[in-house]
Amino acid sequence: MAVISIERMGLLSVVCVSLFFSSTFAVDRGNFKTCDQSAFCKRQRALKPGQSPYRALLETLELSDSRLTLQLINDNNKVHLLLELYRLQGNMTRVKINELKPLKPRFEVPDVLIAEPPTEPLSVLSKDDNGVVLSLGAENQRLIVSARPFRLDIMEGPEVLLSLNSRGLLAFEHLRLHKDTQAQADGAEVKESVDGDQQQDEGKKDEDGESEKEEDGLWEETFKSHTDTKPNGPTSISLDFSLPGVEHVYGIPEHADDLKLKTTDGGDPYRLYNLDVFQYELYNPMALYGSIPVMLAHNTQRTMGIFWLNAAETWVDISSNTAGKTVFGKMLDFVQGSSEKPQTDVRWISESGIIDVFIMLGPKPSKVFSQYASLTGTQSFPPLASLGYHQCRWNYNDQEDVKSVDQGFDQHDIPYDFIWLDIEHADGKRYFTWDPHKFPQPKEMLQGLMDKRRKMVSIVDPHIRVDSGYKIHNEITSKDFYVKNKDGKNYEGWCWPGNSGYPDFTKPEMRAWWASMFAYDQYEGSMENLFTWNDMNEPSVFNGPEVTMHKDALHGKWEHRDIHNIYGLYVQMATAEGQIQRSGGVERPFVLTRAFFAGSQRYGAVWTGDNAAEWDHLKISIPMCLSLGLVGVSFCGADVGGFFKNPSTELLVRWYQTGAYQPFFRAHAHLDTTRREPWLFGPENTALIREVIRQRYALLPYWYQLFYQAHKTGMPVMRPLWVDYPKDTATFTIDDEFLIGSDLLVHPVTEEGSRGVTAYLPGAEEVWYDVHTFQKHNGAQNLYIPVTLSSIPVFQRGGSIIPRKDRVRRSSTCMENDPYTLYVALSPKKFAEGELYIDDGHSFNYDTKKEFIHRSLTFANNALTSSNLCPDCNFLTSSWIEKVLILGASKPSKVLLKMDGKETPVDFEFDTSMSVLTLRKPGMNAGADWTLLLQ
């Protein structure tokens, strides 16, 4: 062409992008370790089961009210460990194992538990030379400590629920002195102690000489030119768990894999190590951006959870005695009365720290959620607007661009609440600043959005440009808040701005200072409608080992090795705190994070990172968010459209349809992709996208209420079917459809060119209503649903009441005072119930002043009643009930509204073909007590 010539006049800051964008589209697996390349994992995995050297020293048993302690000895090296057992309130057991006398303290993860978990008394039922039997209180539950070899069994009646060290894979590498720093005489002892944790063949190798051990990576390890000096030597820990009767385990996100965890025999274990994986691959156990070391085990009888509280690099092995058996094989076992009970064995391996395990005994799924929530807290209650649609792109170029995209939404009558600015908005990637040419008047821009009752998110990453002209850098330097390298100097790594420092977010003083930077007078150009996105907080270090921080970097006295997986949590924690503080504690924060850990749910939303515009990535967004929901993180979403590459129009439309029914609903796109605002694909596709975003907005009252519930109880918002149908084995592996709350079932279309989907409608006693046509279908069936490009199969459960706001406006805030329509879907027994939750949508007043409305809606005996679930709450709404749709109803002769002791007739219409009764404008205030009588 050569017609438009563009001459480069200024420096473009794409230098470090260039280093990390390869031309082929796939993760470079070689950049990331396999278990074999991770010395401790290889060492631990080499252990063979059934040879545990650990013995419980029963004579050391001490029992206080709430705590039992007992020493364990490794008979190979005579190192003593201290076992602590706690019975926690709410049917949980905590097992802690540490060295009895470590050379120096080992890291115990702080700030994850919301409080020291309250305990309940333990009592010894019996004791002999072989072990101790303890009572766990209710339900005939006992904890059996066996002495030789050491093992723990949790039993209920005659059934073993769960066993620890039953395969003898407990391994605790104790702290020791390096050969260079110890007397020669100690050598033998060290040798013994090293292989003490290991098998005899390993031990023989050790006798060949010290050099062999060095090769094992005990004191130093090199991966791809990065050397990890290990001043503390080997420190890894491991423990196995057996789950008799369990064939389905879930959780331990984040992995781009199916909902049901697979066995790891013959492959790598699932890895938990927060990493910035460029163009990640699907369906494998590689580590991704976040880690939540929580696994759920489920069968028709019981759901349990294992929470392995450790922030170091962790690997999880899963094996099963039924894996690989066909359904027929299992049936044969059953017919022949095969003695072998299905069992899943799990083994956790971490690089450092201590063993600190919480066993959540359920038994119902909801109970496991509340148990885990009682430990680590619940999902933060997000501002209502953040449940709306988010428009993001790397990058909206300048204020003019932001304005025109904003106007585009109005021109095309598509609602949205947040527009996002990626890294290019800041002046030279100096977060908390604005590019003076592209965003010279940020407040003007924010005011423009505020006038439309909309909001903005700007990115604030934790890598800080090393630049003596940058206030943030200078303050962190002067306060000595940076992470240190092994030599005690400020750790520096390469990231978006070039050479960067990494604030030590593990320091409370650092976090307090960081939070103060969000004050309106500190973050210049910020306003109350500006919120935050924390990206790259694994932390991502472009030139670091595995694109992250060196493990021997120092956070105070702890190594990065110890705290790695919790770094991202702290970043989001400090940022959310900053947003709360800037409003004087009044306003709820909204912070999105890419890296996370157990407890991150308390601080905001997460997304599944840098996915791609491919159908498989659309598909995987479902199990990825379901897995997160199971372990506390409800506010999850994937980049709609896919981050890398350009989606086909069909894929984009399908992704909007899927994303509109997932908790965090944000479209995002890479810098190199073509524009994809919803109106750029022709009027037909604009209409399809508009329609599904509108469906999202109409359902916001339901989403909001579910988040309130998640915040109060820990129940996941987006759930696998088995959570609500725990006895229906057909649901156990389903991850192409899901529930929103208990009442909406969604089966997104995730196949290219699809003409139909088969959705499983659970529940033999249930009926499900198509939310678009109101057609009724029976539960416990696979239903084939023909689809067109406009279809998004969604069903409302018979027996539920869902409040909607059908007057969709340009942002959620504009809909604040709008009336509700109640969708009452009757069960076969002509019953339905639901809830309505209303507050101001953005402040903590619901919590601090009880300013909210929470109502129970019940349809029974031909009467729909609204009753107050919180009589001492006070909140006034101008919203009212404009319409009630009763699905599966029969035609009444008369409808009366009973309110304030008066009865007034209500107009209605009845659609006989679909049995839908519509009550016209009953008109009561949404916060009032009332009854609608059908006669």
Added chain:
Amino acid sequence: MTCLHLLLTLVFAVSLGTPVEIQRPRGVPLTKKQFYEEGKPFTCLDGSRTIPFDRVNDDYCDCKDGSDEPGTAACPNGSFHCTNAGYRPMFIPSSRINDGICDCCDTTDEYNSGAKCENTCKELGRKEREVLQKMAEITKEGFLLKQQLIEEAKKGREEKQGKVTDMQENKKQLEEKVEALRTVKEAAEQPEKEAKERHLKAWEEQKAAIRLEKDKAKMAEAFLELDDNSDGFVSVSELQSHAELDPDADGTLTETEVQGLMGGAAQVDTSTFESVWTNIKDKYHSESQPEEPAPVETPPDEVKEPAVDNDSEPYPEDDISEEDDEDEDDKDDYHEDDDKAPPTVKTPEKSHEDEEAMPPYDPDTQALIEAAQKARDDFEDSEKALRVMDDQIRNIEKELSFDFGPDAEFTYMYSQCYELSTSEYIYRLCPFNRALWGREKNRPENNKYLVMKYEHGTGCWQGPNRSTTVKLTCGKETVVTSTSEPSRCEYLMEFTTPAVCQEPANTEPSPHGHEEL
């Protein structure tokens, strides 16, 4: 009951200073007032159903088409009409009624939201009139300029067409001239060729005679050398002393082999030596002379060549980038020229030392050559002139073939470039240099002369090929007013030119709502 009571409202339309009161339901445009008759049942505008009039604007959606709620947000697909007296009337989606955002400049959309809206219609109207006036002025002047452009283009086109016609006439003459000169050239070349051939033949004969004489002398010399005993005969033994003559090159020259060389004779005299000489002269080394150095020089050449081959082998072809390819092509072109040029120069010089150079042509031949050369030069000059003229004609025809708009008003941009400097880049727009008129996406009805598209530009690093959309608007000057990069390497330029100015309407622009009067 907290629902809103929104029945009839009075709408004041102010125009030309005369207040006019027109009673109709909120949000209904005057054109549809007739459908909303107070007190009479209302039929949805799509005819789907009829409802009592008190259900019009009662904040509940009864009609599928939303027509019963023109003044409330109850219907998802409704629209609200604002009169905007003093400015332009407009429809807004009914979802924007009472949403807390002022959409209508007359504030009528926010009657119950608490939003504090100010009536800005007068101000907007004034501004719009100013803008329109300015636009009208620009359009007016621009249109005049456009007329000039059209005139100039027309003139230019005629000129060029005339020029092409003239040139085509000249071309014809030139072609005839070329043919004539070709004949002259060929006529001059025939005698030249013959004379040259004659000269060459004579020289060849002379050379042969000289060679023969030399050979004879050599033979005589060899005979004397071989005839060691000077008995006037060369014997088998005398010949056997010259090992280099060994026919099977096995290192020994046997007696039988020598006899073979000597044709079976035991000895030969000077007269019979001639046949023996024929057998041995290629190998024979004079005893007085050392061996020729030539064979020594050859081996290094043979070593070098494979070395060069080895060097080039490790590079697989697909390693060579396009640019390299081009470079190599260029080089090859040069080589070809190089290869062609030297022989013509060097051939005359390329002769053995012992052979004399060809004697110069005799004056007659020389004269013939000079005459022929002149004819050749004349012919080539005229042929070149013809080619140049062809190019000129083609260029003008190409220019004439461009779509310079319905009245050729864009002609003046041809071969012009327009620049815009920003803080980061200089953008240069050169219209018609491989540009295409484009249409805006999804708006096929658009005037195609308002958008230019440049596609398949140079590839962006890690991105698509560059492409640019240029939007043309009416302006007095031809300038690039702004550029942006909405997507990576997809540029958008705003470009003003008089060429798109439309003829101004005769009447003064009147932006506000006559329909309300």
